[in-house]
Amino acid sequence: MSILVVGSVAYDSVKTPYGSRREALGGSATYFSVAASYFAPVSIVAVVGSDFRSEDQAMLKSHDIDTRGLARVRGKTFRWVGEYGEDINNARTLDTQLNVFADFSPALEPGHSSAPFLFLANIDPELQYQVLQQMQDRPKLVAGDTMNFWIQGKASALAKVVGSVDVLLVNEAEVRQLAGENNLAKAARRILHQGPRMVVVKRGEYGAVGFTPENVFAAPAYPLENVIDPTGAGDTFAGGFMGYLAASGDLTMEGFRRAMIVGSVMASFTVESFGLDRLRSLSTDAIQERYREFWRLTYFDGTGERELPTRHFALQESTSGRDG
Amino acid sequence: MSILVVGSVAYDSVKTPYGSRREALGGSATYFSVAASYFAPVSIVAVVGSDFRSEDQAMLKSHDIDTRGLARVRGKTFRWVGEYGEDINNARTLDTQLNVFADFSPALEPGHSSAPFLFLANIDPELQYQVLQQMQDRPKLVAGDTMNFWIQGKASALAKVVGSVDVLLVNEAEVRQLAGENNLAKAARRILHQGPRMVVVKRGEYGAVGFTPENVFAAPAYPLENVIDPTGAGDTFAGGFMGYLAASGDLTMEGFRRAMIVGSVMASFTVESFGLDRLRSLSTDAIQERYREFWRLTYFDGTGERELPTRHFALQESTSGRDG
Numbered sequence: 145m146s147i148l149v150v151g152s153v154a155y156d157s158v159k160t161p162y163g164s165r166r167e168a169l170g171g172s173a174t175y176f177s178v179a180a181s182y183f184a185p186v187s188i189v190a191v192v193g194s195d196f197r198s199e200d201q202a203m204l205k206s207h208d209i210d211t212r213g214l215a216r217v218r219g220k221t222f223r224w225v226g227e228y229g230e231d232i233n234n235a236r237t238l239d240t241q242l243n244v245f246a247d248f249s250p251a252l253e254p255g256h257s258s259a260p261f262l263f264l265a266n267i268d269p270e271l272q273y274q275v276l277q278q279m280q281d282r283p284k285l286v287a288g289d290t291m292n293f294w295i296q297g298k299a300s301a302l303a304k305v306v307g308s309v310d311v312l313l314v315n316e317a318e319v320r321q322l323a324g325e326n327n328l329a330k331a332a333r334r335i336l337h338q339g340p341r342m343v344v345v346k347r348g349e350y351g352a353v354g355f356t357p358e359n360v361f362a363a364p365a366y367p368l369e370n371v372i373d374p375t376g377a378g379d380t381f382a383g384g385f386m387g388y389l390a391a392s393g394d395l396t397m398e399g400f401r402r403a404m405i406v407g408s409v410m411a412s413f414t415v416e417s418f419g420l421d422r423l424r425s426l427s428t429d430a431i432q433e434r435y436r437e438f439w440r441l442t443y444f445d446g447t448g449e450r451e452l453p454t455r456h457f458a459l460q461e462s463t464s465g466r467d468g
Numbered sequence: 469m470s471i472l473v474v475g476s477v478a479y480d481s482v483k484t485p486y487g488s489r490r491e492a493l494g495g496s497a498t499y500f501s502v503a504a505s506y507f508a509p510v511s512i513v514a515v516v517g518s519d520f521r522s523e524d525q526a527m528l529k530s531h532d533i534d535t536r537g538l539a540r541v542r543g544k545t546f547r548w549v550g551e552y553g554e555d556i557n558n559a560r561t562l563d564t565q566l567n568v569f570a571d572f573s574p575a576l577e578p579g580h581s582s583a584p585f586l587f588l589a590n591i592d593p594e595l596q597y598q599v600l601q602q603m604q605d606r607p608k609l610v611a612g613d614t615m616n617f618w619i620q621g622k623a624s625a626l627a628k629v630v631g632s633v634d635v636l637l638v639n640e641a642e643v644r645q646l647a648g649e650n651n652l653a654k655a656a657r658r659i660l661h662q663g664p665r666m667v668v669v670k671r672g673e674y675g676a677v678g679f680t681p682e683n684v685f686a687a688p689a690y691p692l693e694n695v696i697d698p699t700g701a702g703d704t705f706a707g708g709f710m711g712y713l714a715a716s717g718d719l720t721m722e723g724f725r726r727a728m729i730v731g732s733v734m735a736s737f738t739v740e741s742f743g744l745d746r747l748r749s750l751s752t753d754a755i756q757e758r759y760r761e762f763w764r765l766t767y768f769d770g771t772g773e774r775e776l777p778t779r780h781f782a783l784q785e786s787t788s789g790r791d792g
């Protein structure tokens with residue numbers, strides 16, 4: 145089944161302790177769609193400027209990505225400039241130039257409005273909602289992302305989006321901020337009360353945790369020896385996640401668990417090189433092999449029903465010390 | 469098989485956003501031995517002052533902990549005063565009074581020196597090494613912990629300990645500092661070259677990762693709704709880990725994987741209350757049930773051999789943008 149994604153396409157200039165890259169293809173919709181394309185057909189709705197390079201267009205095509213919704217308008221493509229320090233997990237934004245993205249108004253092409261899977265990447269929640277309203281039928285699954293900027297600045301528009309998606313994929317700080325609650329499990333539960341049937345918390349090098357009303361699932365990140373550039377890892381995760389769900393059609397909890405692992409698998413490739421260098425040229429064998437590595441990374445028992453060799457004591461509940 | 473632990477016994481005064489407790493029983497050897505006691509007999513080697521309370525001695529006895537090595541000397545028991553803020557994961561130390569611990573010189577009682585399992589909790593590495601040298605036979609398994617203070621101040625004494633243990637259990641910042649390497653996987657590999665056959669990296673609310681030369685295993689922490697006081701979680705983890713290994717006698721990689729989950733299980737109880745309040749009064753059913761919860765938290769496939777529904781493209785390796 146096919147996936148529609150609305151988000152950003154950008155040229156990123158990034159510096160990390162391992163080197164730097166100028167004006168490499170990036171953006172949330174780009175990482176998402178390339179990752180998802182390994183599993184299901186993807187249509188992208190975004191905007192680029194007249195400087196958008198033909199080789200980047202060709203790369204999207206090589207992944208069978210439908211770019212009819214990739215509007216090309218006069219002006220410059222969105223630019224982001226960022227830097228990572230020794231702690232490679234936190235980007236410092238040095239410059240953002242919205243350029244043509246400032247006037248972006250997503251318009252769906254024929255066929256787009258009946259896509260069964262929809263991903264609303266991190267853009268203005270008013271635009272996210274506008275896309276939702278253009279959908280002819282309610283998709284089988286709608287997932288969305290957001291960021292601190294919108295949580296602070298467009299709370300009511302964002303609340304409508306959160307109330308409409310099936311899966312909210314956000315990072316750890318965002319879920320706390322959105323819920324106004326420091327405890328992660330409580331924060332996720334609060335958001336589940338606002339509409340989504342699943343909240344997926346992205347934690348970078350610590351993996352991801354998915355909460356539903358009945359289940360919690362923790363997917364680790366692979367402890368990689370070569371983390372070159374984490375840009376796009378979260379959007380890649382979302383692409384692998386939605387890609388697997390669209391390809392398998394399995395929307396049970398078992399499917400969501402595997403989808404989170406596939407998301408982690410795809411993100412692990414993205415961080416191993418600058419920009420899309422690694423993600424854009426994966427073989428199906430490499431994806432399959434890393435999925436097995438994730439299984440080896442996490443399994444510990446066949447059934448969870450093992451009887452632990454515990455000893456029994458007659459213990460009393462009591463406390464030591466006194467309330468301060 | 470029995471376990472010998474050398475470490476600290478302390479009275480902790482702790483303040484968290486959920487309340488406070490004054491002079492509650494704590495210390496690395498205490499958390500370790502109570503956690504391990506649910507699986508195997510434990511002997512504790514530590515020192516307390518003349519103010520050590522009889523009810524705390526009785527609590528250790530109720531867990532069948534051998535306290536012949538718990539020296540009682542004139543003076544006050546080790547005191548620690550700490551505080552946790554809204555970010556409950558990081559303690560701020562407000563006061564440390566070593567008291568009788570300042571002159572601690574571990575002396576083994578008859579029988580101790582033939583213990584098959586030995587845990588060197590976080591104390592001066594010279595004392596850790598001194599205990600190792602008092603062992604009559606090389607134990608089946610020696611594990612050890614340390615901290616930034618010793619990494620900086622007693623590097624050469626610590627190197628002898630690291631070179632002698634089978635398993636080093638340290639937190640994330642410590643493994644990076646000890647190896648002089650920011651990448652976690654590379655840092656762990658460097659330490660593996662120094663002697664240990666396993667490095668277990670404790671990551672608090674993010675769980676733990678175990679590295680051997682051939683394997684990586686990631687154990688999550690349970691996303692608990694009630695984290696009251698994280699004091700002692702790392703030592704509790706070590707106690708569950710060693711307790712399971714001693715009880716099962718399984719020193720294969722499969723055993724180490726389960727031991728890390730048992731460590732996580734036990735630590736999840738510790739953080740749910742102040743001090744040892746929860747850990748000291750567990751039923752075997754509660755332990756077994758949480759072990760099953762950890763399995764439900766992490767499983768995603770029966771075998772890892774699932775064929776993912778991938779699509780194949782003829783892709784070229786290339787890059788976008790240019791080196792900066």
